[in-house]
Amino acid sequence: MDDFHLRVMVADDHPVTLLGIAHSLRGASGIEVVGTASSSTELIDALDQEPCDVLVLDYVMPDGKYGDGQALISMILRRYPEVRIVTITMVDDPAVLGAIQKLGVTCILSKSDAMAHIVTAVHAAHTGGQYLSPTVVALLDDQEASGTTRKLSVREAEIVRLFRAGYKVGEIATQLHRSKQTISAQKVAAMRKLGLTRDADLIRYSGTETQQAPQDGQEQA
Template sequence: MASLIIRVLLADDHPGMLIGVEHELSVISTIQLMGCANSSTELIALLDAKPCDVVVSDYAMPAGDYGDGIALFSLIQRRYPPVKIVVLTMLDNPAVPRALVTQGVSCIVSKSDAVSHLVPAIHTAYSGGKYYSPRVEEIVQSIDWNRRGRGSTDVLSQRESEVVRLFASGLTVNEIADRLCRSKKTISSQKSKAMEKLGIDRDVDLLRYAMENGMVSSSERKSGGEPDMDLSEGGMPPVASNS
């Protein structure tokens, strides 16, 4: 009988994390690492080119053509239905595991836990089971599953979600346009469309929505100097980072 081999693709935009995970998985005889990506663009290219059973992906990976977080995982589920997903995350907002579980992702590993938790997570994802690392389990146990938040990230397009998350992290419309290589007019339009879909009128409510739905954490907020109060241009009073 042939031995079990799980083909894995890894995606993370932190080189140190990629190296650590590669090292951890390299000694596991049942896991074959097929490739590494540092953006959603590279990950989708790998999925198109290489056989894969399980994708291990960072939750927050903003640079790339296919977004990150729920938008990216939803795309993978639709385009590559047999592929299972293991999510790596530093976010400690309960909205993140809530959104992932609702999306059908049931193997989640916190980056604050030992990287060795990825091994059972990959095996469990491959077999269709559920695995939470200790920190994720602690967060999941604290969730009120009967509580329903306002709106849903599902109503937003991938690009709208990407703009909302970057805006909530503290970037202005100009900075988002530069990062995503889009025009300022396009970014402003996508932000406005997202707010319209969510029934949100004020930038502060958009920030609150992003926080409550796990699109950004307080540690991801950009630090800066004096607040830019020109909110029509996407400015947001910077908040000091915890990291």
């Protein structure tokens, strides 16, 4: 149909990035930007009011009552199963990128790459395909080539990311809907796999030497 428009929503807590992504999409034929959001609160309100086909979602978007990262993606996939997601991020941790894929998101873009990848990724997501921008591909390829045996689970990778972002154990527990004891134990397990003994070392951890485990395992709250 000539009048078909792919309905896209954009969520990013950085105003300049949000404007840039929306502008790039509005300039593409067959794409209609139906809404934007700068927090998870605004995003969920928008999704409740305006249906969309594809959501372009910033992975790290800390403001808002629904959190960000894996918790927000999981909620969106459960609540709006018809919506396809393109995740954009500055995260350079292969374990986190692998965890995003494990959730079922097959289109991931690095903010280090050109904005031109957005349109291609949106079309790929809508058709159920995969699209990874060059930086994401390089990070995942480096991880595979390293042959490391140290593997973080999906949950451990997210805890490491949040801890490095400045969240305390109690805050992480609240965001991930787990007990403080569970989060603390998983943080210790992640540090052990990474060969780290101090919180300061974990904060400085670059993320280039880990590999996501095939499965997240059985976790208890």
